[in-house]
Amino acid sequence: MTVVEAEASPRRTPPRRDGVASQWGGSGLFTQTIALTGRSLRPYMNAGVIIVTFVEPLVMLLMFAGVLKVLGEAPGMSKDMAYIDGLAPAIMIITAVAAGAQAGNGLINDLRNDVITRFHTLPINRFSVLLARSFADAARSLYQLIAVAVLAALIFGFAPPGGVLGVLGAIVMSLLVGWSMSWIFIMMAALLRNGDVLRMITTLLTFPLLFASNAFVPPESMPTGLRVIAQGNPISYANDAVRSLVAGNASVMELLTTVAVCLALVCVCAPISKRSFRVM
Amino acid sequence: MANPMIEAIDVTKSFGDVTALNGVSVAVPEGSIHGLLGHNGAGKTTLVHILSTLLEPTSGTARIGGLDVSADAQEVRRRIGLTGQFASVDEQLSGRENLTLIARLLGASRRQALARADELLELFELTEAAKRPASTYSGGMRRRLDIGASLVGSPQVIFLDEPTTGLDPNSRIAVWEVIERLAKDGVSVLLTTQYLEEADRLCERITLLSKGSVVAEGTPAELKAAVGQRMVTVTLTAESEVPAALRALTGAGFRATAAQDSSAAVGVPVAASADLAAVVRTLNEAHTEIAELGFSEPTLDDVYLRLTHESAGTPVPA
Numbered sequence: 001m002t003v004v005e006a007e008a009s010p011r012r013t014p015p016r017r018d019g020v021a022s023q024w025g026g027s028g029l030f031t032q033t034i035a036l037t038g039r040s041l042r043p044y045m046n047a048g049v050i051i052v053t054f055v056e057p058l059v060m061l062l063m064f065a066g067v068l069k070v071l072g073e074a075p076g077m078s079k080d081m082a083y084i085d086g087l088a089p090a091i092m093i094i095t096a097v098a099a100g101a102q103a104g105n106g107l108i109n110d111l112r113n114d115v116i117t118r119f120h121t122l123p124i125n126r127f128s129v130l131l132a133r134s135f136a137d138a139a140r141s142l143y144q145l146i147a148v149a150v151l152a153a154l155i156f157g158f159a160p161p162g163g164v165l166g167v168l169g170a171i172v173m174s175l176l177v178g179w180s181m182s183w184i185f186i187m188m189a190a191l192l193r194n195g196d197v198l199r200m201i202t203t204l205l206t207f208p209l210l211f212a213s214n215a216f217v218p219p220e221s222m223p224t225g226l227r228v229i230a231q232g233n234p235i236s237y238a239n240d241a242v243r244s245l246v247a248g249n250a251s252v253m254e255l256l257t258t259v260a261v262c263l264a265l266v267c268v269c270a271p272i273s274k275r276s277f278r279v280m
Numbered sequence: 281m282a283n284p285m286i287e288a289i290d291v292t293k294s295f296g297d298v299t300a301l302n303g304v305s306v307a308v309p310e311g312s313i314h315g316l317l318g319h320n321g322a323g324k325t326t327l328v329h330i331l332s333t334l335l336e337p338t339s340g341t342a343r344i345g346g347l348d349v350s351a352d353a354q355e356v357r358r359r360i361g362l363t364g365q366f367a368s369v370d371e372q373l374s375g376r377e378n379l380t381l382i383a384r385l386l387g388a389s390r391r392q393a394l395a396r397a398d399e400l401l402e403l404f405e406l407t408e409a410a411k412r413p414a415s416t417y418s419g420g421m422r423r424r425l426d427i428g429a430s431l432v433g434s435p436q437v438i439f440l441d442e443p444t445t446g447l448d449p450n451s452r453i454a455v456w457e458v459i460e461r462l463a464k465d466g467v468s469v470l471l472t473t474q475y476l477e478e479a480d481r482l483c484e485r486i487t488l489l490s491k492g493s494v495v496a497e498g499t500p501a502e503l504k505a506a507v508g509q510r511m512v513t514v515t516l517t518a519e520s521e522v523p524a525a526l527r528a529l530t531g532a533g534f535r536a537t538a539a540q541d542s543s544a545a546v547g548v549p550v551a552a553s554a555d556l557a558a559v560v561r562t563l564n565e566a567h568t569e570i571a572e573l574g575f576s577e578p579t580l581d582d583v584y585l586r587l588t589h590e591s592a593g594t595p596v597p598a
Contacts, residue, residue: 024392024433027386031384031385036381036385039370039373039381042370042372042373114367114368115368117362117364119385120334121334121361122357122386123355124385279334280335
């Protein structure tokens with residue numbers, strides 16, 4: 001008599017526990033953001049990028065301080081201050097905002113890269129990916145801001161009345177402005193999800209934003225149309241704030257207003273970004 | 281099936297006018313390997329994305345371990361790992377850093393993360409390359425790292441989207457061995473593939489998808505049987521004889537198809553050896569000369585071509 005063998009079930013082992021993810025207990029937004037910021041910073045940490053990142057503000061300084069020096073008087077600064085004392089803070093703002101604008105492109109690259117796809121299948125807070133992006137570009141801009149201050153001092157004799165404290169204050173304020181502006185671009189990246197369109201918009205937006213302002217020439221000297229834009233331009237207000245800081249005569253009101261506007265910008269753009277951020 | 285680990289019930293997904301999935305149902309028991317077989321565009325990846333919480337279904341239900349992928353998405357994510365079609369490892373980071381990053385995101389301490397990373401690196405034979413950036417890895421190594429990355433949290437369910445596409449034969453075998461080991465350890469695996477050989481080797485059950493619908497579902501053996509127990513291959517004297525032969529055989533009740541390569545061969549699935557005589561007799565009566573005669577078991581290729589052929593509505597040449 002032949003014995004009929006029951007079909008073997010080779011794979012029915014005892015049920016697994018929840019996965020070691022539960023053993024580790026999960027992480028919070030803070031840990032996730034730190035870990036992901038480190039990851040986003042990695043592409044910037046090689047010699048080539050570090051040098052180029054340094055050269056960008058240097059070129060700007062040389063160009064504008066050298067070329068526009070003929071104007072003599074920096075907009076919004078008192079007569080007893082050098083042009084560089086008004087220019088350097090403006091360049092800080094420009095540098096910070098330009099760095100922030102890159103956050104959008106950085107996000108698109110990540111999306112295209114598929115690395116983020118895995119993050120979205122992990123039990124993490126997806127917002128940490130966006131936060132990390134904004135912080136990575138802010139860190140890069142910090143490096144550039146310090147470069148601006150140091151180079152301006154060494155090459156052009158940047159030594160404003162506000163002293164080191166004023167300059168540090170300007171750096172912090174520029175950092176905040178740049179970081180909050182980056183959320184506009186992060187939001188656009190999350191909404192558009194198209195690298196080409198985003199790049200176009202970024203260029204179209206940043207150029208007038210930064211240059212149709214009181215950065216290089218007083219708005220009073222501009223033709224009417226441009227003047228209106230420059231006077232209403234939020235960047236002009238930011239420039240005023242950092243200039244007051246380096247001049248050492250910033251009013252609390254002025255600073256608080258700038259900070260408040262920055263935070264308001266983030267409070268509008270961040271939730272929209274979070275909601276529209278999908279990988280597919 | 282009681283308590284399937286991976287379950288899709290009548291899932292539909294549309295992107296505007298395009299319907300990527302049309303009422304697809306799949307059920308995978310715990311600890312088994314299930315294959316999704318289909319051409320590009322059949323909907324395999326879309327289904328995987330829905331099951332791994334990356335996409336919402338337009339209608340229908342998807343569950344992992346009994347949890348709904350929409351309502352309990354975060355809980356589902358604690359139990360799954362995904363290895364997508366394109367290796368999603370961070371090229372700037374080293375192999376070890378890629379793994380420790382995920383471990384830390386899951387809540388591991390630095391020490392736990394390193395231990396887990398080293399464990400996986402050893403399992404996937406990447407220990408030597410562990411400190412090098414992933415950009416320096418070969419395709420096979422990158423893919424192994426990718427699969428390792430999906431295992432960091434020891435998930436109960438793994439999705440592998442075309443895990444061996446583009447790999448050299450040795451790497452493919454290495455990956456197959458890893459997948460088999462995973463299932464032995466009780467992990468439930470849903471794997472998509474275009475390689476019939478892969479599905480045949482690895483999968484306990486296969487779902488055949490075409491244009492967003494399930495065309496067939498069963499064990500590899502069952503699917504092969506659906507096309508007929510054995511395949512008689514008749515090689516005619518000339519290709520010009522093929523249409524006449526097909527006419528005669530179809531007229532006699534056989535489901536004959538011409539071979540895809542332009543040889544003068546015709547495949548005839550038959551239920552029993554006795555049918556061989558009937559095939560020969562039919563062809564003789566049609567005055568079609570037989571050059572060669574052969575028997576073989578249908579491959580998944582034959583199943584695939586026949587079943588997707590039929591579902592696509594392409595008439596079998598008569």
